Amino acid sequence: MARSFYPIENFAPAPQQVSLLPFRFTRFFGQELLVNEAGEFIFAPEGTAYSLLEGAVDVRSLLYKDLKAKHIVYDETSSALLDVLATKIRTKYDHLSGGTKLHIFVVTLRCEHSCHYCQVSRQTASKGEFDMSRETADRSISLMLDSPSPHVTLELQGGEPLLAFDMIQYIVPKAKEQARIRNKGLDIVVTTNLACATDEMLTYFRDEEVRISTSLDGPAFLHNKNRPRPGNDSYERAIDGIERGRAILGHSNVAALMTTTAASLDHVEEIIDEYVRRDFHTIFLRPISPYGFALKTKNRTGYEMERFLEFYKQGLAHILNINRSGYRLAEIYSQILLSKILTPQGTGYVDLQSPAGGAWNVLVYNYNGDVFASDESRMLAEMQDWTFRLGNVHKDNRRSLFTSEAALRMFEVSCNQSLAGCSDCAFQSYCGADPIYHHATQGDMYGHRPTSGFCTRNMEVIKHLFSFIQEDNPETMGIFWSWLTGRPLPQKGGTCD
Amino acid sequence: MRLTTAGSARNIEEAIVGRITTQNLPDATRGQYIRFFAEGEAPILDFAGYRAILSHADLATDYPVVDRLRESEHFRDGDVVVVERDGFVRSLYRSYERHHSLFVTERCSSNCLMCSQPPKDKDDVESLTKRNQELIRLMSPAPEYLTITGGEPTLLGDHLFELIDQLKTSLPNTELHMLTNGRTFAWPEYTRQFAAIEHPNLCLGVPLYSDCAGDHDYVVQAKGAFDQTVAGLHQAARNGIRVEVRVVLHRLTIPRLTRLVEYIYRNLSFVEHVALMGLEYVGYTPRNIAELWIDPFDYQAELERAVNYLVMRNMTVSIYNHQLCVLRQSLWPYAQKSISDWKNLYLTECEKCSALEDCGGLFKWAVKKHSEHIHPL
Numbered sequence: 001m002a003r004s005f006y007p008i009e010n011f012a013p014a015p016q017q018v019s020l021l022p023f024r025f026t027r028f029f030g031q032e033l034l035v036n037e038a039g040e041f042i043f044a045p046e047g048t049a050y051s052l053l054e055g056a057v058d059v060r061s062l063l064y065k066d067l068k069a070k071h072i073v074y075d076e077t078s079s080a081l082l083d084v085l086a087t088k089i090r091t092k093y094d095h096l097s098g099g100t101k102l103h104i105f106v107v108t109l110r111c112e113h114s115c116h117y118c119q120v121s122r123q124t125a126s127k128g129e130f131d132m133s134r135e136t137a138d139r140s141i142s143l144m145l146d147s148p149s150p151h152v153t154l155e156l157q158g159g160e161p162l163l164a165f166d167m168i169q170y171i172v173p174k175a176k177e178q179a180r181i182r183n184k185g186l187d188i189v190v191t192t193n194l195a196c197a198t199d200e201m202l203t204y205f206r207d208e209e210v211r212i213s214t215s216l217d218g219p220a221f222l223h224n225k226n227r228p229r230p231g232n233d234s235y236e237r238a239i240d241g242i243e244r245g246r247a248i249l250g251h252s253n254v255a256a257l258m259t260t261t262a263a264s265l266d267h268v269e270e271i272i273d274e275y276v277r278r279d280f281h282t283i284f285l286r287p288i289s290p291y292g293f294a295l296k297t298k299n300r301t302g303y304e305m306e307r308f309l310e311f312y313k314q315g316l317a318h319i320l321n322i323n324r325s326g327y328r329l330a331e332i333y334s335q336i337l338l339s340k341i342l343t344p345q346g347t348g349y350v351d352l353q354s355p356a357g358g359a360w361n362v363l364v365y366n367y368n369g370d371v372f373a374s375d376e377s378r379m380l381a382e383m384q385d386w387t388f389r390l391g392n393v394h395k396d397n398r399r400s401l402f403t404s405e406a407a408l409r410m411f412e413v414s415c416n417q418s419l420a421g422c423s424d425c426a427f428q429s430y431c432g433a434d435p436i437y438h439h440a441t442q443g444d445m446y447g448h449r450p451t452s453g454f455c456t457r458n459m460e461v462i463k464h465l466f467s468f469i470q471e472d473n474p475e476t477m478g479i480f481w482s483w484l485t486g487r488p489l490p491q492k493g494g495t496c497d
Numbered sequence: 498m499r500l501t502t503a504g505s506a507r508n509i510e511e512a513i514v515g516r517i518t519t520q521n522l523p524d525a526t527r528g529q530y531i532r533f534f535a536e537g538e539a540p541i542l543d544f545a546g547y548r549a550i551l552s553h554a555d556l557a558t559d560y561p562v563v564d565r566l567r568e569s570e571h572f573r574d575g576d577v578v579v580v581e582r583d584g585f586v587r588s589l590y591r592s593y594e595r596h597h598s599l600f601v602t603e604r605c606s607s608n609c610l611m612c613s614q615p616p617k618d619k620d621d622v623e624s625l626t627k628r629n630q631e632l633i634r635l636m637s638p639a640p641e642y643l644t645i646t647g648g649e650p651t652l653l654g655d656h657l658f659e660l661i662d663q664l665k666t667s668l669p670n671t672e673l674h675m676l677t678n679g680r681t682f683a684w685p686e687y688t689r690q691f692a693a694i695e696h697p698n699l700c701l702g703v704p705l706y707s708d709c710a711g712d713h714d715y716v717v718q719a720k721g722a723f724d725q726t727v728a729g730l731h732q733a734a735r736n737g738i739r740v741e742v743r744v745v746l747h748r749l750t751i752p753r754l755t756r757l758v759e760y761i762y763r764n765l766s767f768v769e770h771v772a773l774m775g776l777e778y779v780g781y782t783p784r785n786i787a788e789l790w791i792d793p794f795d796y797q798a799e800l801e802r803a804v805n806y807l808v809m810r811n812m813t814v815s816i817y818n819h820q821l822c823v824l825r826q827s828l829w830p831y832a833q834k835s836i837s838d839w840k841n842l843y844l845t846e847c848e849k850c851s852a853l854e855d856c857g858g859l860f861k862w863a864v865k866k867h868s869e870h871i872h873p874l
Contacts, residue, residue, distance in 0.1 A: 003608050003616070005785070011714040040763055065753070069708035069760055078710040078724055084731060084764055343810075344766050481809040 013075035026426035038088035099148035108164035139393035140365035151185030194241025218271035284332035330483035421449025506584035515548035596837035602648035651681035679703035682729030692736035708760035775818030849873040
């Protein structure tokens with residue numbers, strides 16, 4: 001007995017049953033960009049948002065089907081799938097559920113460099129005065145492992161942490177032992193300029209599976225200008241340390257970061273070429289932090305955000321050309337934002353979070369036991385601004401740190417969903433809130449978006465990336481996806497999209 | 498390869514499942530067997546202990562028998578067959594083949610426009626379950642892969658749980674693939690029960706035909722099916738059940754194909770495999786062919802776009818039921834030889850083709866309708 005078939009009209013929604021889901025939108029180069037609550041977007045004709053509000057979009061049109069599939073509208077034929085939208089939003093915020101993952105230990109403030117943009121170095125200090133004590137290290141390790149996160153990262157920082165190598169040798173085994181007892185995963189990274197790294201130290205890091213993160217600001221003339229030290233040989237020592245570090249620890253266990261100073265601005269291609277010459281496959285075009293000594297020495301190192309954005313765009317164009325020639329080089333900030341825009345996952349990147357990453361994603365344990373909401377908070381404290389000191393490891397526990405006056409004041413303005421200038425911004429779900437930045441630059445945690453360097457930078461970078469997405473050049477998108485997945489670069493003339 | 502034959506049946510009260518033998522087995526070991534006498538062979542009238550007798554020649558006996566068999570060249574010793582009361586003999590398991598399936602019901606909650614196995618509203622659950630329980634007992638050597646199919650398997654209710662549990666115990670190393678419309682899995686309690694069986698090696702194959710509810714519901718001819726299927730996929734994933742999404746390519750699914758895979762990536766990123774499948778000219782398809790047909794040659798751009806979209810995002814994708822000569826060469830790495838041996842054939846012009854070894858060929862019913870662009874390479 002054959003059954004009968006019903007015509008397609010039987011399965012279409014009735015126009016009066018269309019409802020809107022939360023979305024934000026903006027005009028974008030001749031189109032309208034609509035973004036839903038989970039960060040999914042659609043390029044639509046200008047006026048689409050208005051038509052939706054007027055109920056004037058035809059339910060039989062292709063545009064309507066697109067908007068429905070993107071969770072911008074819903075109707076009687078798919079209302080139950082609100083659960084799916086909820087799941088997508090939850091996935092985007094998944095990194096919050098585990099608790100603080102990154103824990104930075106400032107093992108010493110001493111450093112043999114005197115970088116203009118540094119906040120905290122103490123070249124003249126005698127050993128001991130600015131080093132972390134064993135008691136402070138013990139308490140910090142304990143607090144770190146009190147985080148509900150099943151897997152934490154311990155970053156050993158300074159000053160120059162290798163100047164307190166004995167302290168590192170104390171902390172590493174201790175942290176591993178405690179992590180094992182508490183059944184937690186532990187990664188350890190040491191942030192060092194490598195100038196004083198001996199083969200013995202590097203061998204120790206290899207044996208203890210400690211990864212290295214170092215600084216490389218560009219070619220010799222620029223690096224040595226940005227990073228003065230006695231003998232003016234910071235670059236030579238860094239390169240030597242990178243080569244030896246790779247030989248001993250393995251290529252992938254040595255990473256490098258750069259900082260953009262005023263002196264860097266005219267040399268973006270040379271900086272990038274230096275990374276390629278040194279066989280790095282990632283580069284992070286980072287603006288200088290407006291904190292600590294960097295703020296004080298603004299005339300020497302600082303610049304307007306607009307000037308940085310020119311630098312960034314020129315750099316990204318150069319990086320894309322390098323990828324087109326077959327050398328895989330990912331720009332980390334673009335990669336983070338593209339991941340937020342193009343994938344269902346969120347990212348744990350501290351500086352681009354809502355709620356803001358301070359405390360939730362990172363905690364900093366200073367040499368003297370003070371606990372800060374971020375590395376930038378500690379830099380402010382070096383300038384006698386204690387706003388973001390949450391407490392001290394010798395007096396506080398996790399609960400009292402997170403319920404301190406300092407923490408609560410900060411948390412109140414940590415969600416861009418509720419900040420003027422952010423709450424209706426089309427790019428909100430890709431961006432973050434940064435009370436520490438706004439406190440430092442504007443004297444007000446809440447911040448004023450129209451004059452905020454944070455807002456200027458992120459709006460412009462996100463728009464720049466969206467212009468590539470709108471253009472939808474298969475080769476460019478293939479390069480971006482290669483950054484996101486680790487897949488090989490698209491072949492020349494490939495038709496990926 | 499032939500799957501069925503028939504003859505005239507006597508003394509059969511209910512369907513008999515058994516293993517074919519052409520040997521005169523010792524009495525004590527006959528219990529699982531159906532004695533088969535090939536064409537020209539003179540039956541030895543020693544039938545005690547066999548489950549049934551199959552014969553070309555006329556046979557006067559009180560034992561369960563199907564004689565005057567029309568065809569039988571396809572029988573091999575060890576094949577598992579079911580002998581129906583009306584003299585119909587169907588091969589259920591042939592260990593030397595690549596594809597094996599367990600057909601569990603003809604009932605279905607959907608009524609897809611291109612269904613290759615149109616559903617029937619009859620209650621076959623008890624009888625087929627019994628048959629399949631016996632079949633599983635006789636599956637030897639154990640198959641590497643086994644597809645549970647129908648109809649809609651979840652309509653078996655508790656019997657499905659029993660079957661999977663039996664498979665878990667008696668064929669623990671066999672990888673199960675269950676073809677289901679996924680709608681029943683929208684019920685959290687059902688999915689919890691299903692997951693509680695903890696079969697170590699099971700994946701659901703669930704069809705999804707559009708990113709847009711109304712379009713999917715039209716193809717499967719059931720209002721609300723899209724919601725149930727997507728919710729079912731989420732429930733399955735939440736309970737640790739592996740899932741594959743299957744898309745049949747035709748004139749109704751091609752236009753939104755890239756949007757569909759985009760939907761899968763953003764909303765169902767947990768699916769471990771996406772199968773993009775050619776249309777089979779069988780079942781309901783001939784009836785709806787005017788609405789469904791598009792020559793595969795004419796959708797290569799859309800197919801390539803969709804495959805690249807998934808590959809670039811590190812999702813695993815395969816193309817089923819397509820001939821290499823019709824596929825763009827960039828898609829060849831994703832083409833699988835997916836057509837079961839017994840439904841598979843090649844055309845005359847295929848004999849001259851240099852890529853024949855790597856090509857999955859056609860469904861045997863594609864003789865009546867296939868791409869205009871099939872040619873030797």
